[in-house]
Amino acid sequence: MKARLMWIAGSLIVIALLGYGGLSYALRQNPHAVLDTVDRIAGPSGSVEQVAEASTGPHRQQRLLVYRSDDAAEALPVLVFFHGGSWAHGDPQHYGFVARSFAEEGFVVVLGGYRLGDEGRYPAMLEDTAAVVGWVHANIAKYGGDPERIFLGGHSAGAYNVAQVALERHWLEEExxxxxxxxxxxxxxxxxDFYPYDSASTKAAFGSAGAGAESQPVNHARAGAPPMLLVHGEADTLVKPRNSRALAKALNEAGGRADTLFLPEGDHNAPLLSLANPWRRDPLVHDRILAFMREAAKVSVPVQPQTP
Structure with missing residues (x-):
């Protein structure tokens, strides 16, 4: 009853903000901080809490936050999640809704940060992503996580980061x-799969650093790569869904595994929005991610690819 009352109260706040246009304005200014706030209000009160913060380098953006449920068992699988923002903006502090979404399901969740803008130009964002994963492997057992069962996740630019460090072997080997x-x-x-660069964000993050085709995850598809779940909105005009189709095709043809989930009317933020309350009441994306991780946490041998 208490949880339902909290959800109703949160929903009323969301409706009020929509009525005055406040939510729309706030989403334009700092959308993920708003999502995190709404999730806190609209979601049921739970036992998930931030238990650690650490630096992986001297820059303030080289940091990570660790979340877990305070009643969780030991040696839980770990999800390491990286934010988007066109490699120019974003803050892991604003993605607590992702941590709450999966820590309550039996995962330790780490929200990773990486250098942005000029200081984060290729390959710096990959160096920082790999450094977070290296920290997790070396330290997460202290917080009840299993260093031998790590999942990487990300949205938009963060999804690029995790795909590239997972496919191009040397990044994690060096850590x-x-x-x-x-x-x-x-x-x-x-x-x-966005080379040659044709947008302001990719030209700034990659073209200005002289990066070529080697920077593209699609060009590193290989047998033996970690299994992937690629979620994309069909109505995404910022990062077109052909990116997920191209990587899934390349991986499956190379002998790897890539499952896909395409949202027929989803825009660029739809996969991420669906992980925050009250939107998580439509559980399609959340449940598909959870099923993918639970299956892979138990086995190390890939199974046959799945498509919707």
């Missing part, structure tokens, strides 16, 4: 992370 520890990758609305 001392064995490939066997990486059980799967979840990409939400990710760009995986």
């Amino acid at each position: 001392g992370v064995p490939e066997s520890a990486l059980r799967g990758v979840i990409g939400l609305a990710g760009p995986y």
Whole structure:
């Protein structure tokens, strides 16, 4: 009853904000911080809490936050999630809704940060992503996580980061992370095949650094890669869904595994929005990610690809 009352109260707040246009304005200014706030209000009160914060380098954006349920068992699988923002903006602090979404399901969740803008140009964003995963493998057991069952996830630019470090072997090798520890990758609305660069964000993050085709996840598809779940909105005009189709095709043809979930009317933020309350009442994306991780956490041998 208490949880339902909290959800009703949160929903009323959301409706009020919509009525005055406040939510729309706030979403334009800092959408993910708003999602996190609404999720806190509209979601049921739970036992998930931030238990640690750590730095992975001298820059303030090289940081990570660790979340877990305070009543969870030991040696839980780990989801390491990276935010989007065109490699120019974003803050892991604003993605607590992702942590709450999966920590309450029996995962330790780590929200990772990486350098942005000029300081984060290729390959710096990949160096920082790999450093977060390296920290997790070396330290997560202290917080009840299993360093041999790690999943990587991300939205948009963050989805690119995790796909590239998972496919291009040397990034995690240099951080001392064995490939066997990486059980799967979840990409939400990710760009995986965007060379030559034709947008302001990709020109700034990659073209200005002289990066070529080697920077593209689609060009590193290989047998033995961690299984992937690629979620994309069919109505995404910022990162077109052909990116997920191209990577899934390349991986499956190379002997790897890529499952896909395409949302018929979903835009660029739809896969991420669906992980926050009250939108999570439509559980399609959340439940598909959860099923993918639970299956892969138990086995290390890929199964046959699935499509909707």
